[in-house]
Amino acid sequence: MSKYKIGLFGFGCVGQGLYKTLSENNADAEIVKVCVKNKEKKRSIEAEKITYDAAEILNNEDINIIVELIDDAKAALEIVRAALKKGKAVVSANKKMVAENLDELIALQKQYETPLLYEGAVCGSIPIIRNLEDYYASEQIEEIKGIFNGSSNYILTKLFQEGKSYEEALGEAQANGFAETDPTLDVGGFDPKFKLSIILQHTFGIRQHPENIFNWGIQNISEKDIAFAKERNLKIKLLAKAHFDGKVLSTLVAPHFIDEQNPLYHVENEFNCVLINGKYASNQTLIGKGAGSLPTGLAVLSDVIALTQGYTYRYKSADFTSGGSQAVEVYLSFNDIEDIDKNAFTSISESYIGSDYGYIIGKIELEALQQLLNGSSGVNVVFTSGKQTEIEIPNLTYSYAN
Amino acid sequence: MSKYKIGLFGFGCVGQGLYKTLSENNADAEIVKVCVKNKEKKRSIEAEKITYDAAEILNNEDINIIVELIDDAKAALEIVRAALKKGKAVVSANKKMVAENLDELIALQKQYETPLLYEGAVCGSIPIIRNLEDYYASEQIEEIKGIFNGSSNYILTKLFQEGKSYEEALGEAQANGFAETDPTLDVGGFDPKFKLSIILQHTFGIRQHPENIFNWGIQNISEKDIAFAKERNLKIKLLAKAHFDGKVLSTLVAPHFIDEQNPLYHVENEFNCVLINGKYASNQTLIGKGAGSLPTGLAVLSDVIALTQGYTYRYKSADFTSGGSQAVEVYLSFNDIEDIDKNAFTSISESYIGSDYGYIIGKIELEALQQLLNGSSGVNVVFTSGKQTEIEIPNLTYSYAN
Structure with missing residues (x-):
């Protein structure tokens, strides 16, 4: 017994x-x-x-x-x-x-x-919470980010590698048990936001309710957006990101253009990836299956065993102010330019307007972007950051959270 | 106080x-x-x-x-x-x-x-031992392998990316504090063998003395070997590998050809990478700096803190037989074919003989390879496995440890 x-x-x-x-x-x-x-x-x-x-x-x-x-x-x-x-x-x-x-x-x-x-x-089979609680407790972490949703990553992989339609790819993800009962949580970027919120607590000792984290999912990605990325040898990945400089916290969940030099470029299908950037060890990468019966079952089992050994979370805490005025650089695509308030951008570096598709690449405050997205239909947004450092797409350099 | x-x-x-x-x-x-x-x-x-x-x-x-x-x-x-x-x-x-x-x-x-x-x-900043002891204790691990030596990986990166000479690259690694006092331990493949021996204990509960693990380092890699790899879009990485099927254990440390599809292809400079293949979560990847003052300092600090919290290793144990008859497939290069006992190979799929350089690609038992290397001078060997699964170079398929 x-x-x-x-x-x-x-x-x-x-x-x-x-x-x-x-x-x-x-x-x-x-x-x-x-x-x-x-x-x-x-x-x-x-x-x-x-x-x-x-x-x-x-x-x-x-x-x-x-x-x-x-x-x-x-x-x-x-x-x-x-x-x-x-x-x-x-x-x-x-x-x-x-x-x-x-x-x-x-x-x-x-x-x-x-x-x-x-x-x-959090991230299926990747032992992220315990590592943050134990090993990384002594690290001064500045940024934590990654691919936190296996279902979206599976769909994006099918879109980019196999040229499948969004609906086909979603159906496959569900059939394989990678998608939650309500796909909106996954493809709408809510699920990675929940995970990011939990991770914030264990990384920085910061409590931020998921409703205070910006999220945009992958369900509005069009064939035109995919073509735009492919022409530039980029992929689109749904990223969750948190940056904390000891005072100001910046967080978001959004699709991002990713280039081949980025470790995230190679994380495909239902795999998740967590990138930790700290003062001492610089970049740490953890990759594993983010969904599925046995991978997540293993994570749950490891918790059960940890309980039998008397393990508990410590819950450190830190003071912070939420970074209300994050400036981001995005590619915003639309069917009709008339739907877009161009004044929401603080600067525009590139734009294209066609008969049923156009895009603007420019800088915008995150709150202004949220308003623009709320007030428009037929739009999609992809953030232009990708690399650990910076990525350039024509005439454009993006630096995160400054 | x-x-x-x-x-x-x-x-x-x-x-x-x-x-x-x-x-x-x-x-x-x-x-x-x-x-x-x-x-x-x-x-x-x-x-x-x-x-x-x-x-x-x-x-x-x-x-x-x-x-x-x-x-x-x-x-x-x-x-x-x-x-x-x-x-x-x-x-x-x-x-x-x-x-x-x-x-x-x-x-x-x-x-x-x-x-x-x-x-x-073990692997500098990567929290591998504690994860094996705790999280992965419930996983049925079949294979663990990776890049365990930051110094060698730094040198290989310089050789492949910057076309530096071996001596130049080694000097740089030492100047940057990535190489041990005696470089032989690093570049001769001894250091990763020590780490593999320790990892075996915590992964499988198996004690294997490092002197019972085959090792070949990177110090004999010639410009010709690098040219051979580059022509085929391959890199050479020094890998440590262990496979355990519940009964038979196979281990080795050797340079391997690696193709672009392999996650190890993208692990450069002083970074280390540990790949864990288990029954439940399949592939897990951990990447971090394998050397350096602060990355390794962080790992030591995490142990100090763990001690203050009463943490100890559990040391599980398992029965096993050492796999004496590993068949491997290798690229063996030489200055003079007369130095090589071709009969040591059980089969040869490709060979080239020039005036001052030649190679044989073929299957050989690990023990026979050891004897051949011991008895020859001016030779180098690179194993032809690379991918999680299998990699093909012309007329050749390698499968690990069977």
């Missing part, structure tokens, strides 16, 4: 991944009960382990670890709250739930002296 | 890196004494902290952490032994000392219940 008894919520892609990886490990932990919603679905676990009643797990005093792997962020929060209040250690892979409620979750952990771990919520 | 008082041995490149990173962190540890050898050298630390007598540190009961950062592996072992026997926790960055004496060091840790950590000994 194991010392650690797990009550599992959700038996989808990641839940099954945990089940398999745990069954093949000799961890001092076993899944004793699994709570699922759908009574019709056939399950590959013993019937006596299945329950449809959350209370049956939460009120079971033998269960000392709750693993929460359901899609619904609201229901997940209820489960995690209840578990922590009962003194049960918790593992979650729900990035939306964690990112939106981190203040409360930190307070609950403190009040009930019960840990919550969520490695599986 | 800090709870943890450090006695530091050695104040070279890495020692100074530790001093700086520690002084800028609010760790509960301070360096109270530094033992150095050379009385003539000017030091950038307070005179009263300096001693030339090891016993002054080892017998100081206030000192509870010993950090050993000297070049001499034999002297380093004496210090670490003495410290562990006195119950002082130890951090070392001496890969040769750790790799050659790991059995004894594990036994001493057990007997005296005192931890030894050595993240800084």
Whole structure:
């Protein structure tokens, strides 16, 4: 009999991944009960382990670890709250739930002296949260960024490598289990924003609610945008970025042009990549699968094992001011120039206007860009940064967050 | 006053890196004494902290952490032994000392219940040992390999990118503090072998003494070898590799041809890269600076902080048989075909014989290759594997360790 008894919520892609990886490990932990919603679905676990009643797990005093792997962020929060209040250690892979409620979750952990771990919520198989908490705690990190969404990266790879249509590529990503139930979270750039919000806490000790992070996704990328990138030997990658100079924090999630010299150029399909830039070790790169049953299952399992070893997050904290006036340089494409308020740009270095497609490359404040995007239809934006340093596209140099 | 008082041995490149990173962190540890050898050298630390007598540190009961950062592996072992026997926790960055004496060091840790950590000994700033101990402990790793020597990689980068001579490139690496005092350890492929030996212990729970690992370095690479690679759009990288199928272990250190599709192709200068291939998460990549004062200083500091938090290695163990009969496919170049025993090859797919340069591409058993290299002069060998999967050069497919 194991010392650690797990009550599992959700038996989808990641839940099954945990089940398999745990069954093949000799961890001092076993899944004793699994709570699922759908009574019709056939399950590959013993019937006596299945329950449809959350209370049956939460009120079971033998269960000392709750693993929460359901899609619904609201229901997940209820489960995690209840578990922590009962003194049960918790593992979650729900990035939306964690990112939106981190203040409360930190307070609950403190009040009930019960840990919550969520490695599986951030970049799938990449052990980023624990490395930030432990190894990089002594590093003076200035920038952290990367490809945080496997589903979008899979779609972009198919668009660029195989010339597939957006719809085809999205369908494939979903069929392969790389996309969340609601694809908007992935392709709209919300999912990487949740992850960035969580990462900020562990990198800089800064709490920033995801709703305060700019995001633009990949769902508006047109064939013309792809052609523009290909002509210049660039790819488009959806990046999440955070820069902190010790005082001012700049964050954003947006598609970026990336050139061949950039390590991110070579990160394809469902792979994620985290780039850490610090004062001592300069550039550190971590690449791994950002989605999928077993990769994310492994991350969840590593949290379970960490709990059995008494591991908890430390949650350092820092003062900061949010960088309200980020100047960025972007390629903005549109169907009709009449829809675009050109005055929103502080400078324009290049523009093209055709009958049903045009673009402007120029500098703009992030807030002005947000307003422009909100007020226009048929537009898309790609940021022109790519390299660790700077990338030039004709007549244009972009430097990030200054 | 800090709870943890450090006695530091050695104040070279890495020692100074530790001093700086520690002084800028609010760790509960301070360096109270530094033992150095050379009385003539000017030091950038307070005179009263300096001693030339090891016993002054080892017998100081206030000192509870010993950090050993000297070049001499034999002297380093004496210090670490003495410290562990006195119950002082130890951090070392001496890969040769750790790799050659790991059995004894594990036994001493057990007997005296005192931890030894050595993240800084393996791949500089990359947090590989702790990730193997913690996160990847639940992964079923099949292969681990990569670029483990910053100095060699720096030299190879200069040879390929800037067309420098071998001597020029080596001089630059030494001037930049990327090469050890004795360059043979780096360029002869010994240093990556020490690291591979240590990694084997933490990846598979397997103890293999470095002297049982095949190694061939980069010091014999000729302009002709470089031209051969460049004509085929390949680079040469010095790789360390280990494959374990649960029973048979295969290991080697050797230069390899690498094509553009391989992530290792883009790892340049003093950067190191570790590729982990596991059953659950498939490919994981970690890239960071493999040498240098602050990058390695950071790794040592992370060990010091880990000690203050009660961290120790767990040292799992596994049964295995060493794979004595590895068949490899290599490019062997020579000045004079008369020096080469062609019968050592089990098959030859391509050969070229000129007046003062020639090569054979063929299959050979690793032991036969070792004998051939031992018995010949003016030869060089480059392994033809490169990709995660397989790479083809004309008429040739290489698959690793079968």
